[in-house]
Amino acid sequence: MGKYILKRILIAIPVLIGITVIDYAIMCLAGSPLEMLQGPRVSEAAVEAKKIALGLDQPIYVQYFVWLGQLLHGNMGYSIKSFQPVSDMISSHIGPTLLLMGVSLIVSLIMAVPAGIYSAIHQYSKGDYAVVTASFLGSSVPGFFLSLLLIYLFTVRLGWLPSSGMTTLGTQSGAADVAKHMVMPVIVLAFSMAGSNIRYIRSAVLEILQQDYLRTARAKGIGRFMVINKHALRNALVPIITVIGMEIPVLFGGAVIIEQIFSWPGLGLMTMSAISNRDYPVIMGVCLLSAIVVLAANLVTDILYALVDPTIQLD
């Protein structure tokens, strides 16, 4: 077991280095920070001096290592719009995003796990068809269209829910207020995630139901409760771990669009405004952070997987 975990971590290291290389390469491709300086009032000499000050006269791989060194000290560069440190901007925006992502993940699991298990146990029944069709609907509706429909229904027509921001402006922000603002973004994110999760869990449980050990357990006559809870559902935990691991990148991506629509003051909104301002240090900072989080999530998923299912071997 220890050997497996060690092996898995060792594989992740080159991937992590590769991620930083790709990130840096994209940032270089996007344009040099000197471009902003250029203008009629800036002399060639001043640009040249800035170039040396920023270390841009060095070979590209030296620049990469300088950047990497800075990164390890927590310095992700500065926004070219607001001149704030990127790391500060990220840390001040990450809270709302984590809240939104966490709640959406939990809600989607609450919807998907029972629905998937029900659907598998009642395979080919009317209920199964309904659940599977609904799950297809979930993964086919674009998040932004569902958002628009919800805003149209709950904000414009019924006036029940606020459609933008995280708190009502000018009021003391209580938890209830935040929760009210969160309802629609969470529904959208959870619904689209639950779509694919239901089908994944359904097929995983179907596979478990066909296993010989369940037939054996039943033949032993150990009782229905024990068979379902001890033998069947415990093994259904494995696909749930996979589902959570799979959803992390989807959540990051979905958050960008959903936060934009609902003006949720998180990383996604910050990233979208950075994209429209061509603020590359900020964009690449967010990309790097999310890539590292996804990598870490995959690592944890694999390790948990090995802990839960001892038959899994690293090939």
Next chain:
Amino acid sequence: MIWKAMDRQLNKSNSRPEETVKQDIGSENYYQTILRRFKRHHLATASLVVIAIIVGAALLAPVIAPYDPNEIAGPFAEAPSKEFWLGTDQIGRDVLSRLLYATRISLLVGVMATVISTAVGVVLGLVAGYFGGVADMVIMRFTDMVMSFPYILLVLVAAAIFKPGLWNIILILGFVDWPGIARLVRGNVLNLRETNFVKGNVVAGMPLRHILFSEILPNTVAPILIYGTSVLALSILDEAALSFLGQGVQPPTASLGNMLNGAQSLTVLTTQPWLWIPPGLLIVVVVMAINFIGDALRDALDPNGGR
């Protein structure tokens, strides 16, 4: 309830021989089997008809569109009427005509992006799976790296760098979405490499090109096709999201996504639902139909699927 499910599983395997006898399937060829199995999925069969109609309408857009999609044809923001079936947009263009042309663009983006990503993924997966060793390690680690970046974020960054536009969007979606296919093909090739018919080819001294493309590839077509349908669905969704955010297909060219872009303004959202509900519903219908077809294909092409 779980007993019933298990009974069903048991019965399924027990009763299979009887049913095979009842149906004379000995005389039908591979494609007939697939067709028969596919037809059992009524939703997928219906989806096929729906997709055929939508594709037909998109292809025939220049013939059947009542107006030029980019020309001002009537009054501003008029509600649907006999003259303009789906109304007109803020600058007086006919929404139905724009919808037809938008479907054309969205389907084009989806199909082209899928073709590119499938081609890239298949080649990389074949090389990684068949040659193994260093090539496999390098390709799979690179796949891991690309997969670590959230897909939408990567696409948005690429769109920001390369300037949004129809062909750039196709290329970006195509070159970002190959890792899934690469992994799938690699896994299949790893299994096929150990089969006797491939080993036989190696022993017989067949050229590598023949082994890869005439022996191994045809045997992975089914999973690629199934996966391809979900890539197609995702590409259409991603183009829509990107264009909705203003980073995809640029106006005046209409795409299903950028037709919804106007709904970000409150007036359009609240008082002109004919501008944003039809393109949105059309995306849902197209993507859902593709997903249903993919699901039925999965069953129909499954070699262990029984009847």
